[in-house]
Amino acid sequence: MKPVAIARVNLVRFFRDRQAIFSVFLLPMLIVLLLGAMQGGASTPKLGFSVAEDDALTGELLGILDTVEGFEVIEVGDADSAVREVERGGLRAAVIVPAGYESTLRAGGDVEIRLMTRAGQEIQGISEVIGAAVTQQATLLRTARFAQQTGAGSFDDALAIAMMAQEALPPVEVVASIAGEPFVLAGLGQFDVYAQGMLVLFIFITTLNGAVTLVRSRQLGVSRRMYSTPTPIRTMLAGEALSRFTLAIIQGGFIFIGTWLIFGVTWGSPLGSILTILAFSLAATAAAMLLGALVSNEQQAGAISTALGLGLAALGGCMFPLAVFELLSDTVYRVAHVTPHAWALEAFQKLVAEDGGVGDIWGFLLVLVGYAAVLGVLAVWRLRRVLVR
Amino acid sequence: MTVASGEPVLECSGIRKSFGDHAAVKGVGFSIAHGETYGLLGPNGAGKTTTISMISGLLEPDAGEIRLAGEPMTPDSTHTKRLVGLVPQDLAIYPDLDATENLEFFGRLQGMKGAELDRRVAEVLEIIELTDRAGDRTEQYSGGMKRRLNIGVGLLHRPTLLILDEPTVGVDPQSRNAILDSVERLGEEGMAVLYTTHYMEEAERLCDRIGIVDQGELIAEGTQADLVRIVGQRDRLTLTATGSLAATAAALGELEVVDDAGVAGDEIVLIVDQAHDHLPRILEMAARTGSMVKSVDVDSADLESVFLKLTGRALRE
Ligand SMILES: Nc1ncnc2c1ncn2[C@@H]1O[C@H](COP(=O)(O)OP(=O)(O)OP(=O)(O)O)[C@@H](O)[C@H]1O
Ligand SMILES: [Mg+2]
Numbered sequence: 001m002k003p004v005a006i007a008r009v010n011l012v013r014f015f016r017d018r019q020a021i022f023s024v025f026l027l028p029m030l031i032v033l034l035l036g037a038m039q040g041g042a043s044t045p046k047l048g049f050s051v052a053e054d055d056a057l058t059g060e061l062l063g064i065l066d067t068v069e070g071f072e073v074i075e076v077g078d079a080d081s082a083v084r085e086v087e088r089g090g091l092r093a094a095v096i097v098p099a100g101y102e103s104t105l106r107a108g109g110d111v112e113i114r115l116m117t118r119a120g121q122e123i124q125g126i127s128e129v130i131g132a133a134v135t136q137q138a139t140l141l142r143t144a145r146f147a148q149q150t151g152a153g154s155f156d157d158a159l160a161i162a163m164m165a166q167e168a169l170p171p172v173e174v175v176a177s178i179a180g181e182p183f184v185l186a187g188l189g190q191f192d193v194y195a196q197g198m199l200v201l202f203i204f205i206t207t208l209n210g211a212v213t214l215v216r217s218r219q220l221g222v223s224r225r226m227y228s229t230p231t232p233i234r235t236m237l238a239g240e241a242l243s244r245f246t247l248a249i250i251q252g253g254f255i256f257i258g259t260w261l262i263f264g265v266t267w268g269s270p271l272g273s274i275l276t277i278l279a280f281s282l283a284a285t286a287a288a289m290l291l292g293a294l295v296s297n298e299q300q301a302g303a304i305s306t307a308l309g310l311g312l313a314a315l316g317g318c319m320f321p322l323a324v325f326e327l328l329s330d331t332v333y334r335v336a337h338v339t340p341h342a343w344a345l346e347a348f349q350k351l352v353a354e355d356g357g358v359g360d361i362w363g364f365l366l367v368l369v370g371y372a373a374v375l376g377v378l379a380v381w382r383l384r385r386v387l388v389r
Numbered sequence: 390m391t392v393a394s395g396e397p398v399l400e401c402s403g404i405r406k407s408f409g410d411h412a413a414v415k416g417v418g419f420s421i422a423h424g425e426t427y428g429l430l431g432p433n434g435a436g437k438t439t440t441i442s443m444i445s446g447l448l449e450p451d452a453g454e455i456r457l458a459g460e461p462m463t464p465d466s467t468h469t470k471r472l473v474g475l476v477p478q479d480l481a482i483y484p485d486l487d488a489t490e491n492l493e494f495f496g497r498l499q500g501m502k503g504a505e506l507d508r509r510v511a512e513v514l515e516i517i518e519l520t521d522r523a524g525d526r527t528e529q530y531s532g533g534m535k536r537r538l539n540i541g542v543g544l545l546h547r548p549t550l551l552i553l554d555e556p557t558v559g560v561d562p563q564s565r566n567a568i569l570d571s572v573e574r575l576g577e578e579g580m581a582v583l584y585t586t587h588y589m590e591e592a593e594r595l596c597d598r599i600g601i602v603d604q605g606e607l608i609a610e611g612t613q614a615d616l617v618r619i620v621g622q623r624d625r626l627t628l629t630a631t632g633s634l635a636a637t638a639a640a641l642g643e644l645e646v647v648d649d650a651g652v653a654g655d656e657i658v659l660i661v662d663q664a665h666d667h668l669p670r671i672l673e674m675a676a677r678t679g680s681m682v683k684s685v686d687v688d689s690a691d692l693e694s695v696f697l698k699l700t701g702r703a704l705r706e
Contacts, residue, residue, distance in 0.1 A: 009486070013486065221479050224477065227446075232467050
């Protein structure tokens with residue numbers, strides 16, 4: 001059980017370092033809180049309003065929404081950018097009015113107004129507000145049309161009559177339909193996106209930082225001393241890897257449970273999440289061992305692990321959702337998948353947005369374990385030679 | 390751990406090691422008997438640490454053979470490593486753990502556990518006189534205390550061969566004495582010790598036999614008496630001086646009464662037949678060649694003289 005003895009000592013030493021505890025456990029929670037708060041929470045939610053054609057009726061609809069308390073209405077460009085903004089979290093929801101809104105209604109046809117929200121994040125009563133506003137408009141138009149057809153003079157005369165009569169008329173059912181499209185992030189709440197991204201980002205940075213510990217053991221001469229005892233190098237490596245891995249899952253578990261309890265983050269299938277955390281921690285551990293084998297001093301290890309940790313996280317979609325990458329360009333999306341981060345995030349999103357189970361993510365898990373295997377083999381091969389030099 | 394009597398604890402022969410094209414150890418061989426304290430005496434860079442690293446299985450020799458209690462030792466000889474307790478020249482302890490934790494950790498790596506480990510940790514803490522401070526992180530220790538713990542870690546599993554690599558370097562005289570005392574005691578208790586140093590007094594005090602190493606070679610070996618015999622009944626004359634010491638040493642070396650002359654810091658060390666008789670002449674020569682002699686010491690021959698005699702250089706720098 002020598003690997004356990006080695007891992008134990010490393011963990012004891014880690015938990016004596018207050019600064020490390022702060023950056024490993026508290027910092028991720030603070031950042032999730034901060035980003036989540038910026039998103040929603042105290043600030044007024046933003047409602048996007050996208051119109052394909054500026055006609056009088058849409059103008060009027062905008063006017064109605066503007067008067068409703070509880071959110072701020074912002075005009076956005078086309079439907080695509082409205083969708084993207086909702087996904088990114090820039091908007092809490094978006095109302096998308098199709099081209100020919102007024103003319104279709106005037107002609108007596110049905111129009112569909114789409115309301116994009118992220119599930120679990122509906123603005124209370126918004127669909128009712130829009131529904132009511134649209135129904136009101138449609139009712140007026142239908143009444144006018146009916147009046148005109150039954151010979152009440154011109155459409156405009158009829159409309160005038162209808163407006164006088166509207167109080168008395170029952171609302172016409174469903175003109176606005178609400179389309180909460182199951183898009184990649186559609187299932188994610190205010191803190192959810194950040195919790196996933198930060199979990200992955202921090203596990204990787206913390207674990208990679210283990211390279212510093214590895215280099216320090218070498219510099220302290222304790223690695224050599226360990227090797228002078230009846231302890232083969234593979235046991236020493238197993239101990240080091242075990243300590244990195246254990247810390248990664250402790251941290252992952254902390255963020256997982258903490259964000260769930262404190263921020264109400266939805267993680268989807270617990271088993272799936274745990275397996276994803278385990279697989280990703282394994283990949284991060286292997287990366288840390290490799291880095292520890294390649295760098296020659298602590299400063300180098302520290303600087304590279306932070307730079308690499310942030311860089312890969314950004315590239316891998318921890319800071320901007322992968323869905324945004326996908327919209328931007330196929331190449332960016334594909335490049336993102338060079339990082340283990342992207343695969344872990346895909347797995348989490350499958351679990352949350354699509355309510356997936358372990359069966360839906362095993363492919364991603366396999367990729368992560370593959371990363372661990374390849375990086376691990378490289379690290380062991382290198383470390384055997386440098387650890388006790 | 391006991392060894393069949395008669396069998397040497399350590400036996401090595403023809404060990405060589407080069408770093409790039411620099412030959413650090415060029416065919417060293419010696420053996421250590423059960424209960425014997427063996428000293429490797431040599432100046433900085435002589436190859437002591439390199440030799441020890443090969444003996445303790447940290448470094449693969451380019452050539453030669455090493456056996457501990459009859460078992461071959463290479464870096465892969467995991468099982469054989471239990472016989473050795475290595476005390477590295479540079480401190481190898483965790484600064485953020487206390488003494489007990491350091492000892493327990495390395496004890497576990499030696500395969501010790503449970504009550505046996507606890508008992509032995511307490512014992513070693515007594516030996517290295519750190520019981521009072523056992524619960525403090527070692528980063529708060531003085532240099533001497535760290536050195537003592539460094540030694541304690543090597544002792545923990547009662548190795549058949551304790552290897553101490555310059556354990557007193559950078560230690561105040563009081564701690565140094567304490568360290569030498571405990572090594573002496575361990576030797577008396579029957580532990581075989583391999584002790585490297587570049588202080589001849591330490592070698593003289595502790596070691597049953599001494600090997601003198603210089604530039605990767607074992608240039609002489611034997612008991613202190615054996616070694617001093619190499620120099621004969623000559624005296625060692627030490628001139629503490631200022632001025633052109635090298636020139637003076639060279640000139641003195643030419644005198645027929647001077648066997649060897651070398652410079653060590655602000656001292657000129659000479660091996661002289663009947664030093665007292667020739668002192669006036671030597672001082673005159675020193676003055677003539679540009680050195681101001683401030684003090685003179687005459688000692689009967691010792692290891693310092695042996696080294697000077699064998700290499701033409703002083704042991705200390
Ligand atoms: N890892 C290494 N790489 C290159 N050269 C080395 C290495 N280790 C030792 N040497 C060289 O080998 C020679 C012997 O070094 P070694 O450390 O064995 O000497 P030493 O007798 O222990 O000296 P000291 O008294 O200063 O500790 C020196 O010239 C040293 O520079
Ligand atoms: Mg040395």
